[in-house]
Amino acid sequence: MNADSTMSRRSWIEDTFCKRECGKFIPACRDLHRCFPMCQVCQNLIRCCCGRLVGEHTLLETGPSMSSWPGPGTGQQEEWSVECHTQTSATDAYGTIDFQDSAGRNCHAKYVRVAVDAKAEALLQLMRSEWQMERPKLLLTVHGGTENFPLPLKVRQAFSKGLITAAQSTGAWILTDGINTGVSRYVGEAVKTYGTHDLRKRNAVGVTPWGVIDNHSDLIGRDVLRPYQPLGNPLSKRVCLNGLHSHFLLVDDGTLGKHGCQLGLRRKLERHIQLQKIHPRLNQGVPVVCVVVEGGPDIVSMVLEYVSSVPPMPVFVFEGSGRAADLLAFLHKQTAIDRQLDTDIQEDFLLRIGGMFGLERADASQLYNLLMECMDYRQSITIFDSESEDQQEADCAILTATLKGTKTSPGEQLSTALAWDRADIAKKHILVYGQHWQVGSLEQAMLDALVMDRVGFVKLLIDNAAGTNRQFSPSSRGRCETGDWTG
Template structure:
């Protein structure tokens, strides 16, 4: 059973956190892992999937983390859901996974309408539909409604503000420490590179862990990181070609994204690349504290 609420896209983050703590009776996390990545379905090689799942679960279990995702059962969120499902079948420890999705994108949303009700929800996806089903391995859902149908966007600002608000909650009053937030990047389209830059520009910045080897945006960032030291025109040209190919972009579009990517590289001390072909360390809480402490 999962708890869910449909809210206006401009709901205040303090009211949402109040609901989560008081109504849903969640304890403030010691770490917030915010997962971003591809929304289209993509295959992960079984070994990568296993390494990713194990690393994520271990990070969440050892720190008492909350995991934030986009909530629907596609792309990276499906892989997170599979890891959660695998964990819950073997262990009693429940991980708090909160899906923040736009109401307008949710398949069978009519089944969810009602106040203080328990509703059955069909999680089988309809291949012909443009909408997406919620992922059944999540424990909670916040569904942001801005009146649109079949479109993403309503949830973006709400999620960002809620993450920021959680990061300001003092979990260690003696040290005056807030909740560390880490962005975890898996695969991803061009918008994911923009999300990374927004994380790095936050005050204080949100450290980023990129799963190198997961594909598309993650691999482009990793490639840029590896070679940004030597830099030069040949790297720029190679990146432009790779961006064009990967995202089916015109040269002009690729150029605009390259500017964003190069801005990310200026703050590369805040980004860690996990090689998905090895075991993932995912010591994210320590990362967040180290990175934020050293700035």
């Protein structure tokens, strides 16, 4: 890359993406400090609502006026918000992270610090044009527990192999929160165990809150290569990045040590990717499927958001992984016939929810209601039981759930499977007896398969036509013979 193109890339990134910094100190708590006016010691103890001390506010030219802070009970405190109390400026952290593990191995990952209100269109342009990521044909967005948790061996193997096989065989992107604990760590281990070099280099993206990353100041620099050791301080409340991800979007809302700001931007990015074409020749958008492993109460509301969206985003739950995933799996099975639980089962279930998350009765009931709302969209939720001998391979189950959960037509499902080059999925779940096809849809699929050089699909469609006494029209046969496949 020449100097001019490098400068152009730098200019575009800094013109497009911002960081956010708190510009007004509003104390998070005053009741414990009775000094008035505030003493210097208290200034060094009290944190702003953004999570920083006075001295950590780089935008404050002078310290905040202590006399402007009302004493305990003497007035209402101004409520801090990202919109009102943070300021934006050009991003100052982007480039390449050089992860160095204890074995001395190095993995590189692209990264950029972006404001929480960044545009999804700009993020996708960054990923496709600047980072040279290939067009996604599927988006696997993985949610679950953020703290470390044990996974039973069978569940772990099914999740790891299934996720990576589904990603590699279809050309998928994997989205996680990118941290080195919880479900994201399991994703990293899956990439390491089952992923090819190409997957490690291109397809696993962490969308991570900037303010919770341990030693994030080490990443500040423009178009830099920064060494990073994902070991972390066990006593710190901050988190490390997982070194087996290939790219990181570090989401900045101006806070320090506060989780969750990345979720809204991640959802915007998912929806925008969903609108992109899965292949230049095909009209289908990119399918998005949410994969759930373990998880806390927030996962339940997230699942409801996915399945109730228009169009719905399918959810794939690994039963046996614990907590929220197991609650969803239990309800999904118990309400398969009768949509309501028996009174005694409901009572036991409420106690289970309360004990699992440490919730009072009212909060447990509220979470139960959210779980039951999820069951109203049960056709978009798939439960994977790795202990069942009748269960298909996890990668096939994920892809089948993706096709069935979006309520698309058989022709659209066939186009999606064609883009993935998964003739096995098409044969088992789409080209089946009794399927109703729109006129010309199978002929169009044959032409698409020929143009896209999908040999397995061409054979499958020919065999299917022979098995159903269906013949392709003279016009399509003529195209096959002459090589005119554009119409």
